[in-house]
Amino acid sequence: MTKYDKVFNSPKTSEESLSPEEAVAAIATVTAIADSMIEDVDAESLAGILWEFEVFEEYSEDEIAEIVDRLLAIAEEEGIGPLFNAAKVSLSEELVLDGFAAGVIVLLDDELAIAKPKQAYLKKLQAALDLEDEEAEEIIKEVIAAFKEAEEEEYADDDDDETVVIEDFSEQTYQSPLGNFTVPIPVDPQQGGRIQSQEGVVGFSDDIGTLLRIDYYPFPLEQLEELESVGQEEYLQTILVDKYVPQAIFANVPDASVEYTEYLENTLRGAYYVLIDMPKGSTISKQENNGTAIRLDAYRGLLTFISGEFLYIVSSQHSFLDGETPDSLEEEAEDIKESILEFVETIEFN
Known part of the structure; x- marks a missing residue:
């Protein structure tokens, strides 16, 4: 039994239904929990990450926070495997890349890299979402580039000022x-x-x-x-x-x-x-x-x-x-x- 079998090889699926957007949030939530305890997950920070996604542009901050709280509750009651399976079933074809990107963002460290111990999880997530290596690598590069661009901007005074x-x-x-x-x-x-x-x-x-x-x-x-x-x-x-x-x-x-x-x-x-x-x-x-x-x-x-x-x-x-x-x-x-x-x-x- 490998470290992440509880995530990717669970035979169970949550009975809770998820929208395609909630499925993206669920992948981020599962990723955040995979190497830690549910109680250690910062729900507010996780909601803040998701709020930056274009797929959530129609959602308010409070609505995203409610989604994260609900997903954490499902994970606590049913397990992260059933939650991931529900996300995979509910994820629309158009949002598969967003789902993978959500996992990438959660795994980035302070140096905007994915630490070696986390790379095994990311490979399994890629496989579970049926992504080719080139697709996955492109998403990772795009996510890191977006963060680097944000860091280089003046937070008070960007180029549009x-x-x-x-x-x-x-x-x-x-x-x-x-x-x-x-x-x-x-x-x-x-x-x-x-x-x-x-x-x-x-x-x-x-x-x-x-x-x-x-x-x-x-x-x-x-x-x-x-x-x-x-x-x-x-x-x-x-x-x-x-x-x-x-x-x-x-x-x-x-x-x-x-x-x-x-x-x-x-x-x-x-x-x-x-x-x-x-x-x-x-x-x-x-x-x-x-x-x-x-x-x-x-x-x-x-x-x-x-x-x-x-x-x-x-x-x-x-x-x-x-x-x-x-x-x-x-x-x-x-x-x-x-x-x-x-x-x-x-x-x-x-």
């Missing part, structure tokens, strides 16, 4: 296109000061490590009911920690982690603050001897609050130059929080 290099500060303030705020420009063109903007975002940065960014979203009235139901602290925490950080930071800096959180009840009528440790996640880089550029380590602070008819997320970073040692976590959290609050004080909300 409208980037303006500031050369003249005759206009001393920046005004939001929606007219909801104005703010004095906080960077100096002589230090490489620049503005990156796109719909709902403006970032101010320079060559010496400054990063001040404002994300802003119209606050729909229907959200008031949810806010009042769960309370402002929990609502802001959910927006920042459960939604914004995974999409804007974790998706681009895999090793990033939330290290500090704080609810500021008496600030801005209630605000939620987090500090993120971002190894090799700074927006500035250092040049290696071989000519390659490597991003510096950084701490990123984010503060979210509601003002008028908009929800804001204001952020700042501290990048660590060669030889620079971070202060204690508490000191870094406090220093970056104060820098954000000082910046927020300069913003005039309309």
Whole structure:
């Protein structure tokens, strides 16, 4: 009996019916469980991975999370073999490659490679889905290439941003296109000061490590009911920690982690603050001897609050130059929080 017989050689099939899209999610779920315990699987991270798939573009995050929870429950009650068999039966011909890609993504390590111990599982998954070697290799290459491309993008300022290099500060303030705020420009063109903007975002940065960014979203009235139901602290925490950080930071800096959180009840009528440790996640880089550029380590602070008819997320970073040692976590959290609050004080909300 081989290691993965429980997955690929089970005679049983789950009695639960799956849609073709759920079958893709089931393959990802089985792959996540194959070398671990069900209770060790991070359902939220798994749902986040699936949310990036085009096949789930019509699904909300909550719907995908519900699917993952249901699949984990099936695996716990019936076993991963019956779940895989149900997935294989339910997987449409058009989604076979997506199913294999879902398994590949789950197996990728931090170096965007598939560790040797995991390659045996992937070979068996390939065989179970009746894929030729060339097809499987092409999918693996495409998945890795997509992740590398995402890592190379500026998470705040991708190529679609409208980037303006500031050369003249005759206009001393920046005004939001929606007219909801104005703010004095906080960077100096002589230090490489620049503005990156796109719909709902403006970032101010320079060559010496400054990063001040404002994300802003119209606050729909229907959200008031949810806010009042769960309370402002929990609502802001959910927006920042459960939604914004995974999409804007974790998706681009895999090793990033939330290290500090704080609810500021008496600030801005209630605000939620987090500090993120971002190894090799700074927006500035250092040049290696071989000519390659490597991003510096950084701490990123984010503060979210509601003002008028908009929800804001204001952020700042501290990048660590060669030889620079971070202060204690508490000191870094406090220093970056104060820098954000000082910046927020300069913003005039309309």
